[in-house]
Amino acid sequence: MSPDLSTTFTDIRFENPFLLSSAPPTESESNILRAFEAGWGGVVTKTIGLHPVVNVAGPKTKFLRAHAGGPLSMNKGRDGVLHSSWNWELISDKPLDWWVPRLGRIKKAFPNRALIVSIMAGSGSDKELANWQALARACQEQGADGLELNLSCPHMDREDMGSNIGKDQKLCSRVTQVVKEVARVPVWAKLTPSTTDIVMEAGAVFAGGGDAVVSSNTYPSLPLIDADTLEFEMNVDGLVSPGGLGGPAILPQSLAKMAQMTRAFPEKAFSGIGGISEAFLEKNAHRGWKGLGDFRGLRRDRVVSHSQIRRPEDSGYHGGYEAYEGYAKPAEKR
Ligand SMILES: Cc1cc2nc3c(=O)[nH]c(=O)nc-3n(C[C@H](O)[C@H](O)[C@H](O)COP(=O)(O)O)c2cc1C
Numbered sequence: 001m002s003p004d005l006s007t008t009f010t011d012i013r014f015e016n017p018f019l020l021s022s023a024p025p026t027e028s029e030s031n032i033l034r035a036f037e038a039g040w041g042g043v044v045t046k047t048i049g050l051h052p053v054v055n056v057a058g059p060k061t062k063f064l065r066a067h068a069g070g071p072l073s074m075n076k077g078r079d080g081v082l083h084s085s086w087n088w089e090l091i092s093d094k095p096l097d098w099w100v101p102r103l104g105r106i107k108k109a110f111p112n113r114a115l116i117v118s119i120m121a122g123s124g125s126d127k128e129l130a131n132w133q134a135l136a137r138a139c140q141e142q143g144a145d146g147l148e149l150n151l152s153c154p155h156m157d158r159e160d161m162g163s164n165i166g167k168d169q170k171l172c173s174r175v176t177q178v179v180k181e182v183a184r185v186p187v188w189a190k191l192t193p194s195t196t197d198i199v200m201e202a203g204a205v206f207a208g209g210g211d212a213v214v215s216s217n218t219y220p221s222l223p224l225i226d227a228d229t230l231e232f233e234m235n236v237d238g239l240v241s242p243g244g245l246g247g248p249a250i251l252p253q254s255l256a257k258m259a260q261m262t263r264a265f266p267e268k269a270f271s272g273i274g275g276i277s278e279a280f281l282e283k284n285a286h287r288g289w290k291g292l293g294d295f296r297g298l299r300r301d302r303v304v305s306h307s308q309i310r311r312p313e314d315s316g317y318h319g320g321y322e323a324y325e326g327y328a329k330p331a332e333k334r
Helices: 029-037 096-109 126-141 169-182 198-207 248-264 279-283
Strands: 007-009 012-014 042-044 061-066 081-087 114-119 146-151 187-191 212-215 219-221 243-246 269-272
Touching (some): 012 114, 029 096, 096 126, 114 126, 126 146, 126 169, 146 169, 187 198, 198 212, 212 248, 243 248, 248 269
Parallel strands (some): 114 146, 146 187, 187 212, 212 269
Antiparallel strands (some): 081 243, 219 243
């Protein structure tokens, strides 16, 4: 008997908990249909806005690889070991009007797979906030099962958009609340990982009525400098602007963000992204896991504060609260 991986998350039923996140694999109707044919439980569409956007010239994303004896590089061939991806692709270059009929067709073709639509607008005025509502209404009318608010795009010039919203707790709450006013489907918020304490922004999303928090989007970063040419490995006319790092390199950071949030809000819903590959599950196939419950929240209780970790000489540990140590709170003293 094959394992039952079905689950319900924010009242949405998933045949399995594996979703494609918002990115090129979900940028078109044909890609999404192919993903469903391949068995994905759901997709989050490439982020949709009201207006067309134009990407930079040349490639928008590349993979960094480690090659024996050389520096990490994105331009030295595919034979190295994958380290990360680097991207400065904007949101979908197709506007809402292009997407609307396609969303309806996708949902009709695969009514039992989850179609989550990622949306993005500004936040600097009431008109901008109303744009979020226009996007939400149009997508849910086409049968979207849920909405994901992009509060995390790492390469925005505009101060009232993308990760600049995700860095501002008040805006996180406000945008979520505005969408919730019109939403008939669950609303997830995808936060930027680029803040001091993501628990604060997650709390702001929940205060605004959000049904789930999603993390991580890519980490703000620059491409590396080529050791031979001394140019950025990805550039247009020699110029580059901050983009986002994803892939295996961000898995430990994504795990840390998720642990921080799930510890702070154990009853709330979270969707995890960032450096995930099938290798972990494949390696554990022999364990005979029968369903999702067998590995949900794996080792969740093992993340504790530093002062709770055993010292080589237990008797020599003073709880970390003495003035000369001073790194733990009295409450955490053993
Ligand atoms: C080329 C590219 C385009 C992306 N576009 C979007 C987007 O439009 N909206 C969004 O919310 N995230 C976008 N992302 C972020 C991904 O959804 C994901 O959060 C990130 O890549 C981390 O996951 P990974 O390590 O599995 O790549 C994009 C990522 C890449 C690499």
